[in-house]
Amino acid sequence: MPLFRDEEYLKVDFDEKQEKDEALWVKCKSCGKLIFKKKLQENNHICPNCGAYFFLTAKERIKTLIDTESFVDETKRIESDDPLEFTDLKTYKERLEEAQKETEMFDSIIVGKGEVDEHPLVIAVMDFRFIGGSMGSVVGEQIASGIELAAEEELPFVLISSSGGARMQEGLLSLMQMVKTTSTREILTEKQLPFISVMTYPTTAGVEASIASLGDITLAEKGALIGFAGRKVIEETIGEELPANFQSSDFAYEQGIVDAVVDRDNLRSELAKVLEFF
Amino acid sequence: MSEKKTLEELENQIEQLKQLNSKNGLDLSDEIDKLSDKLTERQKSAKEKLDEWDIVKLARHPDRPDARAYIDALTEDFYPLHGDRLLGDDKALTGGLAKYDGRTVIVIAQSKGGNASESQETNFGMMKSEGYRKAQRLMALAEKFDFPILSLIDTPGAYPGKEAEENNIGGMIAQSISRMITIKVPTIAAVIGEGGSGGAVAIGVADRVVMLENSIYSVISPEGCAAILWNDRENADEAARALKLTAGHAEELGVVDEVIEEGPGAHKEFGTAAENLDKSLKKNLSELSDLNEKELIEARRKKYREMGSYRRATR
Numbered sequence: 001m002p003l004f005r006d007e008e009y010l011k012v013d014f015d016e017k018q019e020k021d022e023a024l025w026v027k028c029k030s031c032g033k034l035i036f037k038k039k040l041q042e043n044n045h046i047c048p049n050c051g052a053y054f055f056l057t058a059k060e061r062i063k064t065l066i067d068t069e070s071f072v073d074e075t076k077r078i079e080s081d082d083p084l085e086f087t088d089l090k091t092y093k094e095r096l097e098e099a100q101k102e103t104e105m106f107d108s109i110i111v112g113k114g115e116v117d118e119h120p121l122v123i124a125v126m127d128f129r130f131i132g133g134s135m136g137s138v139v140g141e142q143i144a145s146g147i148e149l150a151a152e153e154e155l156p157f158v159l160i161s162s163s164g165g166a167r168m169q170e171g172l173l174s175l176m177q178m179v180k181t182t183s184t185r186e187i188l189t190e191k192q193l194p195f196i197s198v199m200t201y202p203t204t205a206g207v208e209a210s211i212a213s214l215g216d217i218t219l220a221e222k223g224a225l226i227g228f229a230g231r232k233v234i235e236e237t238i239g240e241e242l243p244a245n246f247q248s249s250d251f252a253y254e255q256g257i258v259d260a261v262v263d264r265d266n267l268r269s270e271l272a273k274v275l276e277f278f
Numbered sequence: 279m280s281e282k283k284t285l286e287e288l289e290n291q292i293e294q295l296k297q298l299n300s301k302n303g304l305d306l307s308d309e310i311d312k313l314s315d316k317l318t319e320r321q322k323s324a325k326e327k328l329d330e331w332d333i334v335k336l337a338r339h340p341d342r343p344d345a346r347a348y349i350d351a352l353t354e355d356f357y358p359l360h361g362d363r364l365l366g367d368d369k370a371l372t373g374g375l376a377k378y379d380g381r382t383v384i385v386i387a388q389s390k391g392g393n394a395s396e397s398q399e400t401n402f403g404m405m406k407s408e409g410y411r412k413a414q415r416l417m418a419l420a421e422k423f424d425f426p427i428l429s430l431i432d433t434p435g436a437y438p439g440k441e442a443e444e445n446n447i448g449g450m451i452a453q454s455i456s457r458m459i460t461i462k463v464p465t466i467a468a469v470i471g472e473g474g475s476g477g478a479v480a481i482g483v484a485d486r487v488v489m490l491e492n493s494i495y496s497v498i499s500p501e502g503c504a505a506i507l508w509n510d511r512e513n514a515d516e517a518a519r520a521l522k523l524t525a526g527h528a529e530e531l532g533v534v535d536e537v538i539e540e541g542p543g544a545h546k547e548f549g550t551a552a553e554n555l556d557k558s559l560k561k562n563l564s565e566l567s568d569l570n571e572k573e574l575i576e577a578r579r580k581k582y583r584e585m586g587s588y589r590r591a592t593r
Contacts, residue, residue, distance in 0.1 A: 083587035088507035137586030175497040213452035228448035229438035
């Protein structure tokens with residue numbers, strides 16, 4: 001079962017046995033209970049005790065959504081070339097290397113073809129572990145080429161966002177990825193192909209203010225954070241405390257920003273239900 | 279003597295000579311030319327010494343002309359339009375019809391306000407959801423009548439407010455970007471002060487993007503960047519240098535087509551900046567007018583499709 005078409009594409013290891021996870025148990029940050037890791041995985045990374053959602057890596061997300069063995073990785077084999085030679089307390093190069101090591105990804109996104117309950121699609125999934133899931137030139141390019149692939153093969157395009165926004169370390173070029181992704185999306189409109197945007201925790205700033213907000217249909221995963229400006233910045237600006245549910249998935253639904261709030265367990269069937277219409 | 283003093287001294291000398299020249303009928307033009315050359319030379323080298331943080335300060339200089347000053351100086355018969363027809367009128371966005379270079383254009387401009395009370399009124403150029411809706415309304419008007427769009431950018435960023443979030447400001451920015459991608463008329467955007475992040479790019483997608491030399495364009499404010507990456511806003515100067523947010527860098531990155539010289543600086547002398555911007559806008563507008571709808575949109579989309587910088591993965 002070749003998961004990957006050829007060597008041009010990034011290898012993402014989906015074989016359970018090879019996952020080099022030392023710890024068998026994890027602690028739930030919400031209820032404090034120790035959970036058997038296998039159990040957590042089987043439960044869609046939701047705490048079996050209190051129902052809190054654990055972060056999903058892009059890989060884990062694909063596993064929870066895409067039919068077994070239908071996934072073909074189409075992520076372009078590219079990485080950032082650090083166009084600004086950016087340095088803060090650390091060099092951007094170091095940050096990239098660390099993130100690549102931790103995630104075994106080239107950048108914060110995986111793009112591929114697959115099926116959701118037998119509905120074929122192109123899916124792009126962001127990974128928050130990689131520099132906050134931020135969108136720089138590589139992510140912009142992966143989304144753009146994912147959209148082009150969907151257009152070429154006349155498939156729906158699904159974006160699962162998990163991103164703090166544009167990647168500061170690539171400066172203005174990151175800002176331009178908002179335009180690049182938005183501009184490329186036009187092909188889906190021209191070809192009458194559905195674009196479904198799924199906002200998860202977090203979908204904010206530059207990603208929220210561009211491609212993620214332009215879905216034909218927009219779903220929010222329960223517990224998602226959805227908004228443009230950061231809570232702290234707003235509180236400082238207006239000089240008052242914001243309600244606890246501000247910018248939550250329920251808030252976004254109340255405000256008419258998303259079409260539905262979906263439990264993680266139901267996301268797969270919800271996507272299938274929506275795709276059925278097209 | 280400081281460089282600033284030297285420059286002022288030279289300026290004074292030239293001024294005095296010019297007065298003598300006209301009063302006494304003496305021919306001092308050679309002297310004046312020599313000193314003027316020297317002044318230009320010194321100004322040039324002083325400019326080269328400015329770092330990114332100096333430029334941030336110039337871009338935000340209180341005497342830096344507001345967008346409305348450019349509208350008044352460059353266009354005729356400006357007729358402002360108000361409101362987004364739903365939420366209200368966002369005064370951070372000045373927009374409307376104007377005559378420019380013999381034709382009707384739509385102007386979309388962020389204005390920080392020319393003085394304290396104006397700035398209060400315009401919310402320092404920080405647009406809200408209704409502002410981005412208003413911009414889109416103006417874009418639709420431009421498209422219907424084939425009027426080119428002139429967009430002037432000067433904002434610290436979109437307004438970080440409670441109502442703005444309730445009114446889906448991120449979505450409004452996204453829609454504005456999307457609208458500017460598909461619009462069938464020529465578009466030119468000019469960064470005249472601060473090009474602050476998503477709030478700026480929402481009205482900054484254009485066939486030609488130009489930037490005044492003492493303006494900045496950035497993914498995040500230097501203060502915001504410093505707070506996140508240095509854990510301290512005080513490192514804003516370092517962040518500004520790291521972000522390479524000046525016009526020259528923006529041109530190198532392929533985001534900006536042209537850097538407009540300001541002479542002594544728009545905060546000191548408005549005339550040169552306005553005149554140079556005018557020349558650039560006219561030139562670009564005339565070039566774009568030769569293209570048909572299809573060519574315009576194709577070129578625009580190709581430009582943005584190619585934006586970015588990456589390499590083949592090394593491992």
